[in-house]
Each structure stands twice: as C-alpha cells, then as structure tokens.
Amino acid sequence: MYPEPSMEEHETAAYVVERLREMGLDEIRTGVGETGVVCLIRSAKKRGKTVALRADMDALEMTEETGAEYASRKPGLMHACGHDGHTACLLGAAAILHGMRERLPGNVKLIFQPGEEGSAGALKMIEDGCLERPKVSAIAALHVFGDLQSGAIGLNRGYITAQTDEVRLTIKGVSAHAARPHTGVDSISVAAQALIAIQQFIARHTDPIDRRLVTFGIIEGGSRSNILAPEVNLSGTIRTFEPKSRAAIINFLKKDLRKLVGAMGAKLRVSIEEGYPPLRNDDGVLDAIQVAARETLGEGRVHELAVPSLGGEDFAFFAKAGVPAAMARLGVLDEAKGFVSTVHRSDFDFDDEVVLPAGAATLAQTAVRMVGS
Numbered sequence: 001m002y003p004e005p006s007m008e009e010h011e012t013a014a015y016v017v018e019r020l021r022e023m024g025l026d027e028i029r030t031g032v033g034e035t036g037v038v039c040l041i042r043s044a045k046k047r048g049k050t051v052a053l054r055a056d057m058d059a060l061e062m063t064e065e066t067g068a069e070y071a072s073r074k075p076g077l078m079h080a081c082g083h084d085g086h087t088a089c090l091l092g093a094a095a096i097l098h099g100m101r102e103r104l105p106g107n108v109k110l111i112f113q114p115g116e117e118g119s120a121g122a123l124k125m126i127e128d129g130c131l132e133r134p135k136v137s138a139i140a141a142l143h144v145f146g147d148l149q150s151g152a153i154g155l156n157r158g159y160i161t162a163q164t165d166e167v168r169l170t171i172k173g174v175s176a177h178a179a180r181p182h183t184g185v186d187s188i189s190v191a192a193q194a195l196i197a198i199q200q201f202i203a204r205h206t207d208p209i210d211r212r213l214v215t216f217g218i219i220e221g222g223s224r225s226n227i228l229a230p231e232v233n234l235s236g237t238i239r240t241f242e243p244k245s246r247a248a249i250i251n252f253l254k255k256d257l258r259k260l261v262g263a264m265g266a267k268l269r270v271s272i273e274e275g276y277p278p279l280r281n282d283d284g285v286l287d288a289i290q291v292a293a294r295e296t297l298g299e300g301r302v303h304e305l306a307v308p309s310l311g312g313e314d315f316a317f318f319a320k321a322g323v324p325a326a327m328a329r330l331g332v333l334d335e336a337k338g339f340v341s342t343v344h345r346s347d348f349d350f351d352d353e354v355v356l357p358a359g360a361a362t363l364a365q366t367a368v369r370m371v372g373s
C-alpha cells in the first residue's frame with residue numbers, strides 16, 4: 001500500500017529491517033547501494049559456503065487501478081511489477097531459513113535491492129560489497145509472471161532476459177515552405193524511411209533464430225502543418241541476447257543508416273546508452289530451483305518455459321559479477337479468480353494467499369539446495 005520509486009525505498013527498507021529483527025535476525029546491513037538491505041542468516045554449524053537470495057523493492061510511477069482494498073495509497077505510484085510480492089516472499093523465506101538454521105549446512109545472505117526499474121540497483125549493491133564478506137557462491141531470485149498459473153514456477157534454460165540499450169536518433173533536415181519541399185529537406189519523410197529501413201535490417205539482415213528487436217516509443221518533430229520539420233527525434237530500445245546481433249544492429253544504425261539518411265540530404269546523429277546485460281541462467285542454480293520447487297510445490301507446478309523474455313532485468317549484474325545466478329518465474333495467473341493482468345499495467349494484481357507462500361517456500365528450499373550442494 002506504500003510503494004516507493006526506484007532509489008527512494010526508505011520506508012520499505014525500514015519495514016524490511018523491522019520484520020527481520022522481529023524474527024530474531026541481527027546481522028543486518030542497511031544503506032547498501034544507497035537504500036538496499038543485506039541480512040545474513042548464519043549457519044549454526046559456523047562453516048560452509050554462503051549463497052544468496054535476492055528480492056527487489058521498488059515501485060513504478062503509475063496510478064493503481066485494481067480497486068483492491070490493499071491498493072496503493074499513493075497516487076502516481078504502484079507496485080505494478082510485483083516487487084512488493086518479491087520482498088514479501090524473501091521475508092517469508094527468511095523466517096523459514098532462520099527457523100532451521102541449526103540444520104543449515106551453510107549461510108544464506110538475503111539481498112533486498114533498490115532500483116530495479118532502470119536505476120541498476122543491483123549494480124549499486126554489488127559495488128557496495130553485497131557479494132563479499134562472506135563471499136557469495138551462488139544466487140537465486142524469482143519474478144512474478146502473468147503467463148503462468150498462480151503459484152507455479154517457470155524455468156528458462158539459457159537466456160531468460162535480454163540486453164537492453166537505449167537508442168536516440170536525431171535526423172536533421174532543412175525547413176522550407178510545405179508547398180516548396182524541394183527547397184528544403186523533409187526530416188519527417190526521412191524519418192519514415194529510416195524507421196522502415198531499421199525494421200527491414202532486423203528482419204532481413206540479422207539471424208531470426210536469435211531473438212532481437214528494436215522498438216521506437218517516441219517520435220517528435222515539427223511545429224506547423226505547413227512547414228517542413230527541420231529536425232526529428234526518435235527514442236527507442238534495442239533488445240538482444242547475443243553480442244553479435246547487438247553489434248550488427250548498432251553498426252547498422254551508426255554506419256549504414258547514416259548513409260541512407262545522407263542520401264536523402266539529411267544528417268543523422270545516433271546515441272546509444274547501454275542498459276542491463278542479458279541474463280543467462282546458470283544451469284546448476286536453475287537445477288537447485290527446479291528440485292526445490294518440485295519438493296515444495298509438487299512436480300505438476302514446475303514447468304520448463306520454451307521462450308525467454310525480451311524484457312530487461314538488473315539481476316543480470318550478479319551473473320556479470322561472476323556469481324552463478326538464476327532467476328525463475330513465479331506464476332500469478334488465475335482466470336477463475338480474475339487475476340489475468342500482467343506486470344507494468346495499472347490493473348496488475350495477484351492472489352497473495354497462493355503466490356506468496358509458493359514463492360517463499362521455493363526460495364527457502366532453493367537456498368537449502370544451493371548451500372548443500
């Protein structure tokens with residue numbers, strides 16, 4: 001009910017710390033990567049390796065329209081990506097693991113991270129040492145998923161989320177009277193050609209088996225209907241898995257598209273801002289999640305997913321830091337109860353009573369499996 005935007009998760013972090021202390025956990029570090037929280041559940045055996053579980057805490061800048069009694073009390077802010085659910089699941093796992101620490105063969109580090117939605121909070125926590133003292137040897141996480149039955153677990157072998165890059169194109173033409181287009185350079189017309197050329201390049205010059213896409217979400221230009229627009233700006237996102245496809249797309253934008261735009265008398269400026277790396281699930285960690293989910297939820301609620309997502313996820317930074325990492329999907333779909341929405345929508349909601357215990361149990365058992373192997 002009290003969502004906070006990326007890197008401003010102050011009350012959420014304080015709430016997490018309060019719940020952990022209530023459980024009797026006291027090895028807690030706050031302010032990690034600004035607003036992150038790290039809690040260590042130490043094995044009573046005082047040895048063994050350390051594994052980690054991660055949840056994100058930030059919300060999105062949108063107004064909730066679920067009408068639920070527990071809906072956001074803050075207009076313009078909503079847990080539309082289910083990160084409140086992830087945090088609740090990890091608190092549940094903390095309670096379970098703390099209760100069995102006498103039998104735990106190793107330590108479990110709980111990572112409550114800020115700023116997943118575009119602020120690379122995971123990277124901030126890594127730079128602030130969340131994977132050290134004690135050193136983390138494997139890490140797992142769950143993310144809610146609208147295409148899978150409520151309380152079920154979905155597993156992607158290999159890639160699960162994509163590399164994200166922000167792209168901005170500026171096409172500079174020359175303004176002129178609309179009735180005398182030959183005396184100027186119509187940047188809107190050139191932009192139309194450029195957009196088609198980009199999609200054509202993706203479709204005909206990159207490998208269709210390797211998933212990739214370019215989407216432009218913003219196009220701006222012009223001031224009057226009877227003047228040639230002198231400049232058009234396009235902003236979009238590039239999503240890829242394989243570095244080869246990413247390099248090919250960026251090379252096309254910076255070299256060939258510039259020639260095409262130049263042939264029509266306009267100039268092109270391309271700026272690319274690197275986002276999140278792709279996440280390729282580690283087989284060993286994914287096996288641990290799979291076994292754990294089968295043990296806690298039953299075979300019938302654990303599914304292999306055929307296709308990855310072209311969404312981005314900053315959990316990928318843990319893998320990039322060299323720690324074996326895997327993320328699984330936690331289903332939230334329940335048509336009979338009317339939970340049919342998906343993440344980043346204002347009507348997103350799920351059944352807490354089914355989803356949260358499934359997530360908490362799976363996370364706790366995954367840690368047991370990881371630490372014992």
Ligand SMILES: [Zn+2]
Pocket residue numbers: 081117343344
């Ligand atoms: Zn999201």
Ligand SMILES: [Zn+2]
Pocket residue numbers: 081082083116143
């Ligand atoms: Zn998310």
